[in-house]
Amino acid sequence: MYSQNPYPQDYFANPLEIPIVLAGTFAELRSNHFHSGMDIKTQHRQGLNVLASAEGFVSRIKISPFGYGKALYITHPNGYTTVYAHLSKLAPKIESYLKEQQYDQESYGIELFPPIKALVLKKGELVAYSGNTGSSAGPHLHFEIRDKNEYPMNPMLFGINTKDTTRPLISGLYAYPISEDAQINKSNSKQPIRITKQADGNYIAESITAVGKIGFGIETIDRQDLANNKNGVYNIQTQFNGSTNFEIDFKTFSFYETNDINRLIDYDIYKTEKDKIQKLFIDTNNGLSLYKNTIDQGYLTITDSTSAVYKIKVSDFRDNESWVTIPIDGKLSQDILKKSLDVTPNYIYENQTSTIAEENVTVTFYKNTFYEDFFIDFKISNDTLQILPIGQAARKSFNITFDISKYNDADKEKLFIAELVGYKKWPKYSTTTRTANTLSTYTKSLGYYTIASDTIPPTITALNFKDEQWISNAETLNVKITDDLSGISDYRATINGKWILMEYEYKTNSLTYDFNDQISTEPHNDFKLIVTDNVGNSSTFEARFHRK
Ligand SMILES: [Zn+2]
Numbered sequence: 001m002y003s004q005n006p007y008p009q010d011y012f013a014n015p016l017e018i019p020i021v022l023a024g025t026f027a028e029l030r031s032n033h034f035h036s037g038m039d040i041k042t043q044h045r046q047g048l049n050v051l052a053s054a055e056g057f058v059s060r061i062k063i064s065p066f067g068y069g070k071a072l073y074i075t076h077p078n079g080y081t082t083v084y085a086h087l088s089k090l091a092p093k094i095e096s097y098l099k100e101q102q103y104d105q106e107s108y109g110i111e112l113f114p115p116i117k118a119l120v121l122k123k124g125e126l127v128a129y130s131g132n133t134g135s136s137a138g139p140h141l142h143f144e145i146r147d148k149n150e151y152p153m154n155p156m157l158f159g160i161n162t163k164d165t166t167r168p169l170i171s172g173l174y175a176y177p178i179s180e181d182a183q184i185n186k187s188n189s190k191q192p193i194r195i196t197k198q199a200d201g202n203y204i205a206e207s208i209t210a211v212g213k214i215g216f217g218i219e220t221i222d223r224q225d226l227a228n229n230k231n232g233v234y235n236i237q238t239q240f241n242g243s244t245n246f247e248i249d250f251k252t253f254s255f256y257e258t259n260d261i262n263r264l265i266d267y268d269i270y271k272t273e274k275d276k277i278q279k280l281f282i283d284t285n286n287g288l289s290l291y292k293n294t295i296d297q298g299y300l301t302i303t304d305s306t307s308a309v310y311k312i313k314v315s316d317f318r319d320n321e322s323w324v325t326i327p328i329d330g331k332l333s334q335d336i337l338k339k340s341l342d343v344t345p346n347y348i349y350e351n352q353t354s355t356i357a358e359e360n361v362t363v364t365f366y367k368n369t370f371y372e373d374f375f376i377d378f379k380i381s382n383d384t385l386q387i388l389p390i391g392q393a394a395r396k397s398f399n400i401t402f403d404i405s406k407y408n409d410a411d412k413e414k415l416f417i418a419e420l421v422g423y424k425k426w427p428k429y430s431t432t433t434r435t436a437n438t439l440s441t442y443t444k445s446l447g448y449y450t451i452a453s454d455t456i457p458p459t460i461t462a463l464n465f466k467d468e469q470w471i472s473n474a475e476t477l478n479v480k481i482t483d484d485l486s487g488i489s490d491y492r493a494t495i496n497g498k499w500i501l502m503e504y505e506y507k508t509n510s511l512t513y514d515f516n517d518q519i520s521t522e523p524h525n526d527f528k529l530i531v532t533d534n535v536g537n538s539s540t541f542e543a544r545f546h547r548k
Pocket residue numbers: 024035037038039141142143
C-alpha cells in the first residue's frame with residue numbers, strides 16, 4: 001500500500017508538540033456529514049501550541065461562535081491547504097491581523113482571506129493555541145488536509161498517524177430485501193441478523209434464508225491503541241461467493257456530497273434508534289464518490305434452492321481487519337410476513353415538486369428534495385404541523401409557511417416557527433422569515449413544526465464586575481447572556497461609546513472582552529451591552545466600572 005501511495009510523505013508534520021491520539025478519524029459518520037479531518041486529543045487542555053504543519057501562508061481565517069469556532073487555513077506551495085479548528089487564540093502576528101479586522105468590521109464572527117504575502121509561515125512555526133471553540137464537545141484540535149480542489153483528504157495518507165493494532169469492531173448487521181419478490185427469513189421487511197464473535201476475532205452470522213435481490217448493512221467502528229474513542233473505519237469490502245462485489249473507501253470526498261451520508265446509512269434506523277448502519281449497496285440517487293469495484297451496485301441476487309456465502313471485510317488504515325461471514329440458503333417461502341405499508345392520502349414523487357396545503361399551512365417539496373418516492377403523513381392541528389416519517393432523509397431543504405393572519409398585530413411580531421425536537425418535543429428556533437401575515441422556514445428534517453411565541457427579552461448578567469466597582473486587576477470583562485426561547489441573534493457592546501470585541505461562546509452563554517485590546521485607558525468607563533433575540537426582543541445592560 002505505501003509503495004503505491006501517491007501522496008507526499010514527510011511533507012506535513014504533526015501540528016501539535018504531543019504525540020497524536022485521536023478522538024475522531026477522517027470520514028467518520030457524523031450527523032448529516034462525514035468528518036472532514038482528524039480530531040487530535042489535547043490532553044483535556046486548551047492552549048497547547050499549534051504549529052504550521054508545513055511552510056505556507058495564511059489563506060483564510062474564519063471566526064464563528066459555531067461550527068469550527070476559531071479556524072485557520074494555511075495554503076502550502078504544493079497546492080494543499082491545512083485547516084486548524086476549535087482554536088482558543090491565534091499566534092500573536094495572526095491574532096493582531098485578525099483583531100484589526102474585527103474592530104474594523106465591529107464583529108466577532110468574521111471571514112478573512114489575507115493576501116498571499118501578508119502572513120507567511122515556516123514549517124513548525126507557532127500559528128495558534130488549541131481550544132474548544134465552536135461546535136466542539138471538549139478540548140481538541142480538528143486538523144484537515146485539503147487538496148487544491150478543496151476536497152478534504154485523509155491525513156493518514158500523508159503519514160499523520162497514530163499507533164493502531166486494534167481491529168475494527170462490528171456491532172450490528174442487517175439484511176434488506178430490495179426487489180418486490182425478495183424475502184429474508186420469511187419476511188419482506190429488513191431483518192436484523194445476529195452475529196457472533198469467534199475466538200480468532202472474526203464474526204459469523206446466523207444462517208439466513210433468502211430469495212430475490214437483497215443487500216446488507218453493517219454497524220462498525222474502529223479504535224486506535226492509545227484511546228478508547230469510537231472512531232471511523234477506513235475501508236469496507238464485500239464478497240459474494242468469493243468475488244468482490246462492493247467496496248467503500250474513506251480516502252477523500254467532496255463537501256458537495258457530504259449530505260449524502262444520509263443515503264449511505266439507514267437513515268430510518270439512525271433517526272429512530274441512533275445506530276448508524278452503513279448500507280453495503282448503492283441505493284437510488286446516492287451521489288457519493290466513495291465506492292469502487294462494485295458489481296450490480298453491491299446487491300446480491302439469490303435464487304431458490306442454492307447456497308451462497310457473503311463476506312464482509314472491515315479494515316482500518318493500518319490494515320487491521322475484521323471479517324463477517326454470512327451463510328445464505330436460497331429458499332422461496334410461500335407464506336411470508338408482509339411488510340405493512342403506511343398508506344396516506346399524500347404521495348411524494350422525488351422527481352416532482354409537490355405542494356401540500358391544509359388549514360393555515362403550506363409545505364412545498366421541490367423536485368429532488370428526497371431520495372425516493374414515499375407516502376407522507378401530513379397533519380395539522382392547533383398550529384402544529386406533523387410531517388412524517390421522520391426517517392425519510394432529504395437531500396435539499398423544503399419550505400414550510402404558516403399563515404398567521406388570525407393573530408392580532410401585536411402578537412404577530414413575537415411569533416416564530418419552532419421545530420419540536422427529540423423525545424420531549426422541545427421547541428427549537430427554525431430560522432424564520434416573516435411577511436405581514438406569514439412565517440416561513442426552510443428545513444431538511446421531517447418531523448413536527450409549530451408556531452411559537454417569544455415575548456421575553458434576553459437576560460444579561462455581569463459575572464466579574466458590578467456597577468461603580470473598581471476592577472483594576474481584571475484581565476477580562478465577563479458577561480453571561482441567555483435567551484429563553486428563540487435564542488440570541490445579535491449583541492453589541494461598547495465602552496465609553498466605542499465598540500469592543502466580545503467573544504461569544506454559546507456553550508457557556510458567555511461574552512468575554514480582553515482588556516489587552518485597550519479600547520479605553522480612562523479610569524472611568526461606561527459599559528453598555530445590547531442583546532437581541534431572534535424575534536427582535538432586546539435587553540440593554542449598563543454599568544460603570546473604574547480602572548487605574
Ligand atoms: Zn473534527
